[in-house]
Amino acid sequence: MALARPTLAAIRYGYGLRPGQDSPSDADGLMTQLAKGIAAKDRFPREGIVGRRETATRVISLRAAESKAAREGKPNESIRKETQREAQRIYRLDAMSRLAQAVHSPFGFYERLGSFWMDHFSTSALKSLPMRMIVPLYETEAIRPRMAGSFADLLKAAILHPAMLIYxxxxxxxxxxxxxxxxxxxxxxxxxxxxxxxxxxxxxxxxxxxxxxxxxxxxxxxxxxxxxxxxxxxxxxxxxxxxxxxxxxxxxxxxxxxxxxxxxxxxxxxDPRTAAHICRKLAAHFISDEPPADMTEVMVASWKASNGNLGEVYRAMLEHPLAWENPGQKIKQPFEFIVSGFRALNLPDDNMAALLADMEGDDDDVGPVGKAMQMAGTAKSAEQRRKRAGQANALTLGALQKMGQPIWQPPSPAGIPDKSDAWLTPGQLSERIDWSRRAARLLGQKLEPADFLQVALADAATPETRKIISQAPSKLHGLTMVLASPEFNRR
Incomplete structure (x- = not known):
């Protein structure tokens, strides 16, 4: 099934369609997204690179002082617990900021490459308490600025960063x-x-x-x-x-x-083997689990001709005829699925911050979950705040945890599985249907299924799916089926 190029560009090379955001239709447009993304300021770490270094070194120093005191028989439990709480709070803020950036960014190709290279050079926030603060810094200062330049420069920045050395x-x-x-x-x-x-x-x-x-x-x-x-x-x-x-x-x-x-x-x-390995991995990520050999050969040739300039390698991939054919060869990873769901639902920018407020039970800034409960006539109480926090978490970080892709927590140095069979499991599909139902109920109250289908998939929706949605027994069921449809879960 051939797709309009803007549709394919948004789904295959970005995080999906979003109302009001135009999609590129060729390699030049995608490369422009990459250049603009690199020039823009990332939303994480929340206090910026300099501020994060100051925060992280302060917390590390406090932990070191407490550990020394404990070894000398003078432990300070309050310091230990406070640094744990602060590191976890910082991690949660950064993770939500990274999620929000992917949802709202108009530079989808830049965002997708950020995820690809963070997975290639995997580190984990679970390695130690300080790593919860260091890994977001690693992505912003070592990985993202170098994604369109020399691979040698990216390699050195990634390998020699404290996050990699510690991990x-x-x-x-x-x-x-x-x-x-x-x-x-x-x-x-x-x-x-x-x-x-x-x-x-x-x-x-x-x-x-x-x-x-x-x-x-x-x-x-x-x-x-x-x-x-x-x-x-x-x-x-x-x-x-x-x-x-x-x-x-x-x-x-x-x-x-x-x-x-x-x-x-x-x-x-x-080394020529590095060029072959990276080019095949890029094509396998964006195109199909078994990428076309002639495409990877063109990419390797571009690598050699440009001395490993990654921008030229991406362009060689994007200008290959097969870059715009045979959609639906890949299954979205959980992060992609949730981000593309929020984009299709057109979640307002300020609602992502409000979702975090819901998660923390903050009544001063009620987010979409809290508003949904208010519309249902739910009274405010400590119990309802806990329920609201649970619902917000189930839409975001908790959902990613259950689906197997928590932010900055790869299962191993090999990163997140990128093969379709890793995500085509009964458990995974069940989690996605649950998320789709929850998101539709809380965020899709003003949408009609047929309109939402067009917004979410445009010409990627098959006649079969259009028929199923048109026959949905309720609006909630129809919206859920759009997000749970095979087309929405593939790219």
Whole structure:
């Protein structure tokens, strides 16, 4: 089924159609979205990059002081609980801000690429309490500004950010022959070296060996995190000295060891296997689980001709004829599904903040859930505030948790599953139908099913789905079936 290009662009390369927002119809329009998105200011971290660094280092310092006091037999439970509450509150604010940005942004291709690269360079807010504040910072300062430039620059920014070093335990790794190892008995941690080769650059099955994994880990020794400044630092006392051979190339600490890791990252970024791995992964994410070989070949050729310029790689994908054919090959991940649902429902911008107010039981700023309850004649009470909070959470962060994609919490360094069969399960479909019913009841009171179908899917709606919606026994059932339809859940 052929679709109008603006429809396909919004669904395949963005987060779906939204009333009042125009969709591009070609590669130039999508690349313009990317450029404008990079130039705009992200909504998270809530206090900005500088403010977040100040907040995070303050909380980290308080936690460190409390831990030291506890070891000395003088624990301060109130400090520990307060920092836990603050970190969780900050995480929730940031997660809702990220959700709101995806819902309301007119730069859908930029938003989708932000999710793609955060998944490629996965880190988790669950690693530790400070990571709840650091991971949003990582996305805004390391990933998003570099998504249209050199892959080498993106790779270095991602791998050397404190979030990645903490997540993969690089801050615990020391060279086996280093001075710190001799004094402390600590040793090498291969986590970052392994994921660097397997996930971030060459790809699994590309011919590297366990010896290469160890070599990459050895070259990375010396890198750790300064928690006071929340920055990556190089500590020579932790580094493995001497020559190290990786993939047949020797890395010698000819500059006191402080540049070996940079040269390694640049070499890995330039490796043809990296180009093949990344290009196929991009096409598999946007086009189909098994992307057309001729499309990935064109993308790899563009990578080589531009020395890994990601903007040129995206353009090669978008200008390929198959980029605009055969819609519906991918199943939306839960985040995409919920964002596209809110977009179709045309949730006002201020209502996302009000949903957070509902979640926190704030009667001073009643959101869409609270308004729905008021319309139903529900009296205010502590019990109703709790109910309102539960409903708001069930529409947003709680729904993502139940569907298997909580924000900034991938299940492993490999990220969120991107294959259709991961999301085509009875449990997943049941959760989506429940969400669709809840969203329709609370947010779709003024909509008619036939009109909503046109807004949500335009010409992507099949005659079969149009017939089903027209025969719906009630308005709520019709609205629910639009969101639960096969076309709405595919892209």
């Amino acid at each position: 993969l335990d690089q801050d615990q790794s020391v060279g086996p022959d280093s001075r710190v190892a001799q004094e402390s008995g600590r040793g090498l941690n291969e986590n970052l070296g392994r994921e660097l080769l397997e996930l971030h650059t060459l790809g699994a099955g590309s011919g590297y060996t366990q010896e290469d994994v160890r070599a990459a880990a050895l070259i990375l020794t010396g890198l750790t995190v300064d928690n006071r400044a929340l920055e990556m630092v190089y500590r020579p006392r932790r580094a493995q000295g001497g020559a190290i051979t990786l993939l047949g190339r020797e890395y010698q600490d000819d500059e006191a060891g402080s540049q070996d890791h940079m040269r390694m990252l640049e070499d890995l970024a330039a």
